[in-house]
Amino acid sequence: xxxxxxxxxxxxxxxxxxxxxxxxxxxxxxxxxxxxxxxxxxxxxxxxxxxxxxxxxxxxxxxxxxxxxxxxxxxxxxxxxxxxxxxxxxxxxxxxxxxxxxxxxxxxxxxxxxxxxxxxxxxxxxxxxxxxxxxxxxxxxxxxxxxxxxxxxxxxxxxxxxxxxxxxxxxxxxxxxxxxxxxxxxxxxxxxxxxxxxxxxxxxxxxxxxxxxxxxxxxxxxxxxxxxxxxxxxxxxxxxxxxxxxxxxxxxxxxxxxxxxxxxxxxxxxxxxxxxxxxxxxxxxxxxxxxxxxxxxxxxxxxxxxxxxxxxxxxxxxxxxxxxxxxxxxxxxxxxxxxxxxxxxxxxxxxxxxxxxxxxxxxxxxxxxxxxxxxxxxxxx
Amino acid sequence: xxxxxxxxxxxxxxxxxxxxxxxxxxxxxxxxxxxxxxxxxxxxxxxxxxxxxxxxxxxxxxxxxxxxxxxxxxxxxxxxxxxxxxxxxxxxxxxxxxxxxxxxxxxxxxxxxxxxxxxxxxxxxxxxxxxxxxxxxxxxxxxxxxxxxxxxxxxxxxxxxxxxxxxxxxxxxxxxxxxxxxxxxxxxxxxxxxxxxxxxxxxxxxxxxxxxxxxxxxxxxxxxxxxxxxxxxxxxxxxxxxxxxxxxxxxxxxxxxxxxxxxxxxxxxxxxxxxxxxxxxxxxxxxxxxxxxx
Numbered sequence: 001x002x003x004x005x006x007x008x009x010x011x012x013x014x015x016x017x018x019x020x021x022x023x024x025x026x027x028x029x030x031x032x033x034x035x036x037x038x039x040x041x042x043x044x045x046x047x048x049x050x051x052x053x054x055x056x057x058x059x060x061x062x063x064x065x066x067x068x069x070x071x072x073x074x075x076x077x078x079x080x081x082x083x084x085x086x087x088x089x090x091x092x093x094x095x096x097x098x099x100x101x102x103x104x105x106x107x108x109x110x111x112x113x114x115x116x117x118x119x120x121x122x123x124x125x126x127x128x129x130x131x132x133x134x135x136x137x138x139x140x141x142x143x144x145x146x147x148x149x150x151x152x153x154x155x156x157x158x159x160x161x162x163x164x165x166x167x168x169x170x171x172x173x174x175x176x177x178x179x180x181x182x183x184x185x186x187x188x189x190x191x192x193x194x195x196x197x198x199x200x201x202x203x204x205x206x207x208x209x210x211x212x213x214x215x216x217x218x219x220x221x222x223x224x225x226x227x228x229x230x231x232x233x234x235x236x237x238x239x240x241x242x243x244x245x246x247x248x249x250x251x252x253x254x255x256x257x258x259x260x261x262x263x264x265x266x267x268x269x270x271x272x273x274x275x276x277x278x279x280x281x282x283x284x285x286x287x288x289x290x291x292x293x294x295x296x297x298x299x300x301x302x303x304x305x306x307x308x309x310x311x312x313x314x315x316x317x318x319x320x321x322x323x324x325x326x327x328x329x330x331x332x333x334x335x336x337x338x339x340x341x342x343x344x345x346x347x348x349x350x351x352x353x354x355x356x357x358x359x360x361x362x363x364x365x366x367x368x369x370x371x372x373x374x375x376x377x378x379x380x381x
Numbered sequence: 382x383x384x385x386x387x388x389x390x391x392x393x394x395x396x397x398x399x400x401x402x403x404x405x406x407x408x409x410x411x412x413x414x415x416x417x418x419x420x421x422x423x424x425x426x427x428x429x430x431x432x433x434x435x436x437x438x439x440x441x442x443x444x445x446x447x448x449x450x451x452x453x454x455x456x457x458x459x460x461x462x463x464x465x466x467x468x469x470x471x472x473x474x475x476x477x478x479x480x481x482x483x484x485x486x487x488x489x490x491x492x493x494x495x496x497x498x499x500x501x502x503x504x505x506x507x508x509x510x511x512x513x514x515x516x517x518x519x520x521x522x523x524x525x526x527x528x529x530x531x532x533x534x535x536x537x538x539x540x541x542x543x544x545x546x547x548x549x550x551x552x553x554x555x556x557x558x559x560x561x562x563x564x565x566x567x568x569x570x571x572x573x574x575x576x577x578x579x580x581x582x583x584x585x586x587x588x589x590x591x592x593x594x595x596x597x598x599x600x601x602x603x604x605x606x607x608x609x610x611x612x613x614x615x616x617x618x619x620x621x622x623x624x625x626x627x628x629x630x631x632x633x634x635x636x637x638x639x640x641x642x643x644x645x646x647x648x649x650x651x652x653x654x655x656x657x658x659x660x661x662x663x664x665x666x667x668x669x670x671x672x673x674x675x
Contacts (some may be wrong), residue, residue, distance in 0.1 A: 106567070108597070111491065111567050112491065139567070181484060184482055212484035216457055223517075245624075258538065259619045260661075262619040265622045270660065275622065342547065
């Protein structure tokens with residue numbers, strides 16, 4: 001789960017990491033009031049989970065209330081790469097002497113946590129990594145023993161920041177590691193981490209991704225879930241407890257198992273179609289789950305055909321077939337369904353489907369043939 | 382021969398008294414696996430269909446000689462369960478549970494590596510391991526596996542693993558062992574752990590490797606295959622069309638930046654001499670051709 005900048009900053013502040021005084025607001029009047037409180041000059045920042053906010057005009061400096069009002073009015077409601085700005089963060093503007101980059105994430109290859117620190121901050125760190133990999137100082141942190149201060153200090157020295165920043169950076173990075181572990185972050189990133197002209201080190205941005213698997217031990221995460229950017233299809237799917245990701249194509253996909261569904265998307269593309277979604281019904285594909293799945297796909301107007309791809313393992317194909325028939329009786333389906341059943345009890349499943357077959361419900365023996373049929377039907381309408 | 386487990390492996394099920402643990406534990410027992418014990422601190426002294434329940438893994442091991450464990454405990458308890466099994470001296474720990482926090486996985490992986498370097502962890506979030514005709518530990522439907530070899534299977538995806546087993550068995554091609562390593566960010570057992578054992582196993586003549594987007598495990602496997610493997614490998618990678626930054630069900634299946642794409646993985650595997658199947662069905666036809674040429 002990705003947090004907005006303001007949520008990340010408030011989280012960092014809880015761990016004692018210095019961030020600018022600021023407030024998150026949703027109206028122009030509140031933005032001006034917030035600007036008056038934090039003190040001019042202020043920066044009005046669009047809160048969207050997409051890069052390139054500044055270039056799109058979503059980050060503006062205001063020296064007084066009139067300017068704050070103008071910028072807030074322009075930015076609230078702005079569309080940035082398809083993301084509607086509903087919240088702006090108003091913070092006291094900082095003087096910047098130098099910009100650094102700092103983050104913690106899990107290095108899957110090394111199976112340990114990894115810290116990255118660079119004196120070249122404020123830009124795309126991926127580009128720095130490509131152009132001058134030596135400009136990023138990396139450390140691995142053993143999750144069992146954690147990050148010790150001597151290790152942290154050696155890392156900061158290796159990054160060759162301005163020596164005036166060393167103590168402040170060590171302090172912030174120790175706190176950032178605590179925040180990263182304690183708040184179950186997949187990523188905790190500060191870009192830029194700044195050195196001010198009066199030699200203070202300070203977090204000017206916050207990018208935090210939380211591990212949703214750890215939600216059960218963080219009661220305060222409910223506030224983040226409520227503000228997640230989701231389209232209507234994704235919201236309905238989440239309400240129904242389905243593992244769904246909306247895409248832009250015309251073939252609706254339902255399958256069991258993440259790997260099989262990903263693979264179904266691939267095969268649809270291979271035979272010339274486009275997938276409308278990723279939807280994994282998991283192991284318990286009964287009538288209710290399938291009805292829910294079809295209902296979610298129904299809300300997607302782009303869908304011209306639906307491909308149901310089931311490989312029965314623990315899931316039995318006869319149960320899935322019964323589920324589909326029951327779902328069809330319960331829900332009006334807008335697009336024709338192509339179904340492929342294989343694995344455990346596939347014969348029984350196909351026999352259940354057979355009497356119901358029509359131009360709206362078609363059974364195919366293999367994944368490839370089913371994908372071809374679904375793509376053809378989607379192209380026809 | 383099989384890898385990791387065989388007919389002599391004695392398994393204790395942590396969470397045998399829960400609905401999932403009981404269902405799959407009993408299926409594993411019916412398959413022929415030596416299901417010797419279950420654990421539940423509140424139900425010590427009882428049994429599940431004749432399998433004795435102990436308060437903890439140490440007691441179970443002492444009484445039954447269990448040398449492997451299969452964990453069906455809900456995600457919040459997995460970290461403690463893995464460490465308990467390792468401390469009790471269990472050598473092979475299979476974690477079926479999905480939804481384990483990544484920080485927990487990183488912690489117990491490193492804790493085991495440091496304190497119990499000889500303990501092999503499989504999972505979390507994996508279907509388990511089946512050595513057809515010998516042992517089935519986990520949730521793989523044993524009836525779709527066929528004993529006798531010559532194919533070894535290693536996979537990051539559950540359903541695609543079943544598909545591969547099914548494709549082989551339908552063609553009358555047996556399997557030595559099928560290992561589902563799971564789709565999580567910190568898998569206890571890697572592709573290379575399995576590939577090296579398949580390479581060393583005289584009965585395994587060819588290997589199916591099923592990967593997916595995210596991470597760099599497939600690229601590392603490709604390097605291993607190029608340097609060390611003489612046996613043919615047929616590989617399939619799921620997620621060619623997955624958009625960057627979206628988690629496709631598995632926590633590990635996410636493309637970040639330009640890393641972890643299916644195209645990069647396929648390229649690396651092809652350069653290492655693997656045969657690349659364009660879709661799951663072709664895994665079957667391609668491996669059948671490889672086996673016919675052995």
